[in-house]
Amino acid sequence: MAKYIFGNFKMNMDIKESTKYVEELLPLVKNSKNKIAIFPSFVNLMFVNQKLTASNVQLGAQDVSYDACGSHTGDVSAKMLKSVGTKYVIVGHSERRKSYYEKNETINKKIKQSLSEGLQVVLCIGETKYERQTKKVQQVIETDLLEALKGLYANELKNIIIAYEPLWAIGTGKLPLVKEVEKVIEIIKNKIKTEYSASAVKDVKILYGGSINSINVKNYINIKGIDGVLIGGASLNPVEFAKIANL
Numbered sequence: 001m002a003k004y005i006f007g008n009f010k011m012n013m014d015i016k017e018s019t020k021y022v023e024e025l026l027p028l029v030k031n032s033k034n035k036i037a038i039f040p041s042f043v044n045l046m047f048v049n050q051k052l053t054a055s056n057v058q059l060g061a062q063d064v065s066y067d068a069c070g071s072h073t074g075d076v077s078a079k080m081l082k083s084v085g086t087k088y089v090i091v092g093h094s095e096r097r098k099s100y101y102e103k104n105e106t107i108n109k110k111i112k113q114s115l116s117e118g119l120q121v122v123l124c125i126g127e128t129k130y131e132r133q134t135k136k137v138q139q140v141i142e143t144d145l146l147e148a149l150k151g152l153y154a155n156e157l158k159n160i161i162i163a164y165e166p167l168w169a170i171g172t173g174k175l176p177l178v179k180e181v182e183k184v185i186e187i188i189k190n191k192i193k194t195e196y197s198a199s200a201v202k203d204v205k206i207l208y209g210g211s212i213n214s215i216n217v218k219n220y221i222n223i224k225g226i227d228g229v230l231i232g233g234a235s236l237n238p239v240e241f242a243k244i245a246n247l
């Protein structure tokens with residue numbers, strides 16, 4: 001089964017570096033059977049998109065405005081993202097939640113905007129270290145899902161990819177146990193089942209993200225119910241990212 005292999009560049013790489021990256025990556029992954037996407041900075045999207053034409057690598061953005069247009073200085077709309085060739089958009093990444101105090105209510109609006117422009121949403125959810133220690137994982141995952149997906153119709157779920165990213169695992173080299181990821185998959189599926197239906201569960205894709213590299217990915221990518229991985233740090237090296245994309 002083809003897996004989603006997504007690389008979130010975060011605030012790294014200027015135009016020159018992004019170009020060099022794509023030139024190195026494309027030949028390395030051209031025979032990959034997986035669904036590969038890279039998520040460069042907003043300012044590089046258009047240029048990177050030109051480089052990706054006729055390749056098997058798709059384009060994604062790291063965030064989006066919750067509004068359609070208007071007085072939102074510094075924001076980028078879903079329509080703008082779509083117009084430069086973006087297919088996917090990350091919404092609710094923990095770094096946005098933490099640094100910009102993004103709440104599920106805002107994330108919900110961002111999701112609706114993105115879907116209305118035909119973008120596929122990568123919704124990030126996950127618990128903090130403290131929430132894990134105090135056994136709140138289920139509560140956090142369920143609340144995030146309920147609030148972020150509020151008002152969405154079952155037929156929209158096929159355009160939602162849920163990335164389970166424990167906050168304490170992002171950029172730390174720390175990883176959850178396989179059984180912890182399995183438990184979260186079960187929580188997500190059960191919640192979708194109760195809020196929507198058993199058939200809606202089949203439409204929802206689930207990724208794992210947090211300290212994935214080309215070695216440890218093998219332990220996570222084949223977990224039952226995992227459809228792929230969202231990679232930060234290790235995606236910045238095209239050779240390393242290609243190793244994962246070619247699994």
Ligand code: PGA
Binds near residue numbers: 008210212230
């Ligand atoms: P990481 O980041 O792979 O560097 O831990 C993952 C993410 O933030 O999506």
